[in-house]
Amino acid sequence: METIAFARGVPAPEMLPVDELQAASARVFERDPVRLLSYGTGGGYDPLRRSLAERHGVEPERVVVTTGSLQGFSLLAQVLARRATLEGRRARVIVEEPTYDRPLLLLERLGIEVVPVPLDGEGVDVEALDRAMARGADLAYLIPTYQNPAGATLTASRRRAVVASAERHGVLVLEDDPYGLLHFEEPAPPTLFSQRGEAPVAFSGSFSKTVAPGLRVGWFVLPEELAFDVATLANDTYISASVLGQATVHEFVESGAFEPNVERARGMLAERRTHILDALERHLPEATFTAPAGGYFIWIRLPDGLDAASVVAPAAAEGVTFIPGISFGADCGAYARLAFSSPPVDQIDAGVQRLAAACTAALALA
Ligand SMILES: Cc1ncc(COP(=O)(O)O)c(C=O)c1O
Structure with missing residues (x-):
């Protein structure tokens, strides 16, 4: 029996633009092989850095292209932790609860104080966020659009409130936005970054x-001094991100392949979303959730207050995987994150059926 994987937030194989990427990398290899095969700089491959700067309406010095945006987050967290240490204090970072698990692990490893703020179907609780910011923080790490893991999207009015809080308290907000373009119907409200005004808002994006x-x-748009420190740390750590990867993506974008690919990905993800919603209604009607309007994930509250961690082993025995809520926040044990992006469309129904069987098995053991 082949396992049906809802665990990994990755694109399905058929979402990858194999031919276009092959052609883009052949073209850049043909054009500039020596540059491609040499070290780059900590700030990133210049043409890509400049085009991202243009996209965001900032100077190129504020953009740092990194080995995926997670690497950039790790560098940023290290810079903030060190700055705080030099001031004789411990860095503090506000996060949504739930939030993407890997940044949580990185922050904890660096000894940074993590301040969780609850999130509901309309995104982060802006009053709780304001109170947390009022106590001071080095960063508020938010994923406002098609959030990982919750699939939630911050409403337009809450976005305005977040920007106002950032400005009022002088707390830097990092808007992590790898999924923002992947809407199923209407586009998401404008990014926090685009409506920042004078507020301290940074942005991270990813081509993953x-x-x-x-x-x-991946890439970061940061205040200039922070961008310099992150690029310097990148240079000290790995000299430069892979030039081949950056040049290939740049060529892919410049050749006009990016927009049609995003459009294609939206269609494939929307189809998967429809399948998983149908399957949940059919096989797990007691589960509760907010239907995502874009992205890769659905965040479900399991029936009867089941502890999701207790369902992992029965699920594996049934041939399905998912990530239990506890990985994304201390208070999230009743939840499960299902990534509908990666399993074949025709296996989604069977995957949810197996998950339902695993819930029944876990209840019998409880
Ligand atoms: C919210 C969020 N940020 C960042 C990343 C990491 O992206 P990258 O592959 O660019 O490191 C992910 C990947 O799952 C993610 O969900």
């Missing part, structure tokens, strides 16, 4: 979910 994760190309 819209093009291909194996390229390992």
